[in-house]
Amino acid sequence: xxxxxxxxxxxxxxxxxxxxxxxxxxxxxxxxxxxxxxxxxxxxxxxxxxxxxxxxxxxxxxxxxxxxxxxxxxxxxxxxxxxxxxxxxxxxxxxxxxxxxxxxxxxxxxxxxxxxxxxxxxxxxxxxxxxxxxxxxxxxxxxxxxxxxxxxxxxxxxxxxxxxxxxxxxxxxxxxxxxxxxxxxxxxxxxxxxxxxxxxxxxxxxxxxxxxxxxxxxxxxxxxxxxxxxxxxxxxxxxxxxxxxxxxxxxxxxxxxxxxxxxxxxxxxxxxxxxxxxxxxxxxxxxxxxxxxxxxxxxxxxxxxxxxxxxxxxx
Numbered sequence: 001x002x003x004x005x006x007x008x009x010x011x012x013x014x015x016x017x018x019x020x021x022x023x024x025x026x027x028x029x030x031x032x033x034x035x036x037x038x039x040x041x042x043x044x045x046x047x048x049x050x051x052x053x054x055x056x057x058x059x060x061x062x063x064x065x066x067x068x069x070x071x072x073x074x075x076x077x078x079x080x081x082x083x084x085x086x087x088x089x090x091x092x093x094x095x096x097x098x099x100x101x102x103x104x105x106x107x108x109x110x111x112x113x114x115x116x117x118x119x120x121x122x123x124x125x126x127x128x129x130x131x132x133x134x135x136x137x138x139x140x141x142x143x144x145x146x147x148x149x150x151x152x153x154x155x156x157x158x159x160x161x162x163x164x165x166x167x168x169x170x171x172x173x174x175x176x177x178x179x180x181x182x183x184x185x186x187x188x189x190x191x192x193x194x195x196x197x198x199x200x201x202x203x204x205x206x207x208x209x210x211x212x213x214x215x216x217x218x219x220x221x222x223x224x225x226x227x228x229x230x231x232x233x234x235x236x237x238x239x240x241x242x243x244x245x246x247x248x249x250x251x252x253x254x255x256x257x258x259x260x261x262x263x264x265x266x267x268x269x270x271x272x273x274x275x276x277x278x279x280x281x282x283x284x285x286x287x288x289x290x291x292x293x294x295x296x297x298x299x300x301x302x303x304x305x306x307x308x309x310x311x312x313x314x315x
Contacts, residue, residue, distance in 0.1 A: 002103070004186055007082040009033040013050045014171050015088040018108060021175035022086070023058065027182060031061045031080040033090070069094050084185060086178065087140065098140040103185055105140045108178050110170045111204065112136060112152055114195040117145035118204035122170060123163050126229035128202060129221065132156050133166070135174040137181040139192065148192035150184070153177045162231040162253070207234055214238040216266040216314060220256035220282050227254045227284075235290070240268070242312040249314075252296060253288035268312040275299050277314055 006029050008019050023029060032055040040047035055062045065073040074096060085105035098105040111121035113136040125133040134154035141147040153173050157166060184190045205211065214223055214236050230236045235250040263278035276283040290296045
């Protein structure tokens with residue numbers, strides 16, 4: 001049995017849960033690689049990544065390269081003398097980095113590969129109305145999320161579950177799966193499965209302003225899945241027009257009501273307690289949203305201070 005000396009690479013909160021589990025299972029983490037600090041928010045204050053915060057709090061050796069091919073970084077990496085690298089939500093690695101450790105470099109991806117390769121697998125599984133998802137560990141190769149698979153674990157996506165809730169469950173599932181992967185590598189009996197490509201593979205495209213915008217001509221299930229799949233971050237959005245004012249609003253929570261009506265799609269119906277948007281196969285009842293410059297609010301709270309005209313609509 002070979003004693004593992006692990007370098008961990010990751011950036012967001014999702015990666016922290018995995019790193020913490022590795023540490024708590026008494027594996028030796030000889031170094032942590034995370035993104036360089038960058039200014040964030042209105043004040044442009046320097047923000048540390050979630051992984052950096054964790055590494056500092058736990059006195060772990062930390063590297064923050066801006067260029068992964070930089071000779072001085074590669075020298076520091078080699079000096080850590082790791083025999084395995086574990087990657088969770090980091091960035092694409094050059095061959096010189098993923099080939100370095102004797103036991104290889106494996107990645108944990110939050111989908112059942114080969115489906116949902118790419119940047120936002122948790123979001124797209126919900127947006128596309130999947131009923132199950134999971135996590136996969138695989139050895140990194142020179143493309144994105146295409147390497148030979150080691151282990152995977154599956155869970156059901158609960159009805160009404162949003163991306164934030166699924167994120168937390170997948171982080172727990174991923175932690176267990178990474179430990180199981182470390183055990184088979186440590187024991188020297190790892191087996192892999194090559195990913196097979198086909199025309200039906202779904203992709204986890206990077207989220208942008210365009211694919212986060214609600215199309216109110218779609219079905220209630222499609223709209224509701226988009227809202228769930230983007231909540232709480234980055235949030236589905238649309239324009240709300242009332243009288244001469246146009247607002248860019250974010251919608252965090254909604255409910256689809258299947259009901260026949262004669263309203264035009266996008267019409268906004270409100271009273272003192274609720275807001276409903278007419279769509280082709282019923283209504284989307286808004287439950288939680290955010291107006292520009294305001295905090296996120298429950299609709300009942302919002303309607304205490306605002307009323308909409310009969311001509312209000314969304315698009």
